[in-house]
Amino acid sequence: MHAALVTSFDRPPRWTEVPDPEPGPGEVLVHVLAAGLHPRVRSGAAGTHYTSDGVLPLVPGFDGVGRTEDGRRVFFAGLEAPRGSMADLVAVPADDLVDLPEGLDDVTVAAVMxxxxxxxxxxxxxxxxxxxxxxxxxxxxxxxxxxxxxxxxxxxxxxxxxxxxxxxxxxxxxxxxxxxxxxxxxxxxxxxxxxxxxxxxxxxxxxxxxxxxxxxxxxxxxxxxxxxxxxxxxxxxxxxxxxxxxxxxxxxxxxxxxxSGQGSVSPVAMVSALRELAAALPQVRPQVDVVTTPLREVEAAWGATTASGTRIVLVP
Structure with a gap:
């Protein structure tokens, strides 16, 4: 499959071929439809986030929208290096998947969640x-x-x-x-x-x-x-x-x-909160400015300048 790959904390990731992920016990394969490029992703790819273990290479991306092999449209979050959402496929614990309601498109969900x-x-x-x-x-x-x-x-x-x-x-x-x-x-x-x-x-x-x-x-x-x-x-x-x-x-x-962040809220509570939020979003109808970029252009997207309040979302 193709993925963004970080090989140095001093350089942006590049689009390349990597082996397909192999799901472990309790995990399922998700075909990634959209992944947001937000500060949590940037700090993880730079090795500066407080959860970083400093190990390379890694695929960046903390969360994303995807579709399971049985057709469910889902949101997932909490990915830990070296796996990330900026790839064609990712293995995710089945219990962490959040089913998405109708009413919001993949890119908007990836931008706002x-x-x-x-x-x-x-x-x-x-x-x-x-x-x-x-x-x-x-x-x-x-x-x-x-x-x-x-x-x-x-x-x-x-x-x-x-x-x-x-x-x-x-x-x-x-x-x-x-x-x-x-x-x-x-x-x-x-x-x-x-x-x-x-x-x-x-x-x-x-x-x-x-x-x-x-x-x-x-x-x-x-x-x-x-x-x-x-x-x-x-x-x-x-x-x-x-x-x-x-x-x-x-x-x-x-x-x-x-x-409030990773560690101050338990993983189980985090998934529960994600499900609450996903259910509320169609009523909230969040307004957000989005720039959609193909994953193969991840290196350019990393250095792109956007206006305050604008989110870059990478898609296949």
């Missing part, structure tokens, strides 16, 4: 969002952040605030359902966060680093009731891997900081 899953896990399973609660999405201008805004609305959030570094993309975030937006690059970003998000119940944080330090100080410093629980869920670190957290913040405000 990974970023939407990050938001779904954070909102439902880590924060336990309840209808009527208020949500702040830090990093709302990227794929995952935009979907977090849409899913927060779907889950009944009473107020949604989107914050990000791209003012032009924030206009899109507003159209997707945010009640207010805050440009993190503005000189008065802290004042705007204090005004628009002082009393949110949940923060879904895709940025971390210095923007999180500023946002955490602004939000906790402006709360009308410091004892009201603030659930701050860290999902991504686009602005940096660390923060400085003043001890006083945890004493003067009832804030709960947790993470």
């Amino acid at each position: 990974n970023p939407a899953m990050s938001a779904w896990l954070a909102l439902r399973h880590r924060a336990g969002l309840r209808p009527g609660e208020a949500v702040l999405v830090l990093g709302a201008t990227g794929n995952a952040g935009r979907l977090a805004v849409q899913l927060a609305r779907h889950l009944g959030a009473g107020r949604v605030v989107g914050a990000g570094r791209d003012p032009a993309s924030l206009a899109v975030v507003r159209r997707l359902g945010a009640d207010a937006v805050v440009p993190l690059t503005a000189d008065d970003a802290a004042e705007r966060l204090a005004r628009e998000a002082a009393d949110v119940d949940v923060v879904v944080d895709y940025v971390w680093g210095a923007p999180t330090e500023g946002a955490l100080a602004a939000v906790t410093g402006a709360r009308s009731d410091p004892a009201h629980l603030l659930r701050w869920v860290h999902v991504g670190a686009t602005a940096g891997p660390t923060i400085t957290l003043p001890a006083a913040t945890l004493r003067k405000t009832n804030v709960q900081v947790s993470g």
Whole structure:
């Protein structure tokens, strides 16, 4: 079969022939129809993801849409190197397959499931969002952040605030359902966060680093009731891997900081959440910009420049 193959962490994968996968016990072959090129895939192919074991070669791709030999159209995720979804075929544990409802095409599902899953896990399973609660999405201008805004609305959030570094993309975030937006690059970003998000119940944080330090100080410093629980869920670190957290913040405000990702949610719970999300997507009707690229052009796709909020999806 043909697949993308990573032979060096310093170079993009190349399209080549590799042996067909041989399913192990409990696994089935899936013919891949679409696979998203998202940050989790890039970090895995670069050997920088926290789950990477540094072993090469590997086929990149964490998830995808495919069809089983008996005709089921499925989504699958959680692939571990060296196997990946950027190939003609992949062997997947049968218990991990998620049957897809009608109403969304293969490319759209491949584009949205990974970023939407990050938001779904954070909102439902880590924060336990309840209808009527208020949500702040830090990093709302990227794929995952935009979907977090849409899913927060779907889950009944009473107020949604989107914050990000791209003012032009924030206009899109507003159209997707945010009640207010805050440009993190503005000189008065802290004042705007204090005004628009002082009393949110949940923060879904895709940025971390210095923007999180500023946002955490602004939000906790402006709360009308410091004892009201603030659930701050860290999902991504686009602005940096660390923060400085003043001890006083945890004493003067009832804030709960947790993470959401591989390891913080069990594999069984992850598959269950994927099934919940897949069933909800036809009602959510997520809006996402997609660039579809043939798998044989994976090397060029790896270096392609796309607009904020656009997802590349590789197809056979």
